[in-house]
Amino acid sequence: MQIIVRDNNIDQALKALKKKMQREGIFREMKLRGHYEKPSEKRARERAEAIRRYRKLQRKRLQREGVLPR
Numbered sequence: 420m421q422i423i424v425r426d427n428n429i430d431q432a433l434k435a436l437k438k439k440m441q442r443e444g445i446f447r448e449m450k451l452r453g454h455y456e457k458p459s460e461k462r463a464r465e466r467a468e469a470i471r472r473y474r475k476l477q478r479k480r481l482q483r484e485g486v487l488p489r
Contacts, residue, residue, distance in 0.1 A: 424432040481487045
């Protein structure tokens with residue numbers, strides 16, 4: 420990953436780096452690798468994340484169709 424520093428503006432470059440890392444999911448990956456996660460816990464977490472994503476997608480679709488209030 421590479422960030423270009425313009426006009427010695429380190430703060431702006433750091434902000435861009437953090438944003439890029441957040442988008443790539445690096446912070447989340449670091450948090451997950453911070454401790455061992457049993458395979459059964461990993462499956463349960465991933466299943467819960469998938470359910471959360473699905474429900475969010477359905478909620479947005481229903482809002483777009485006007486069934487649910489925004």
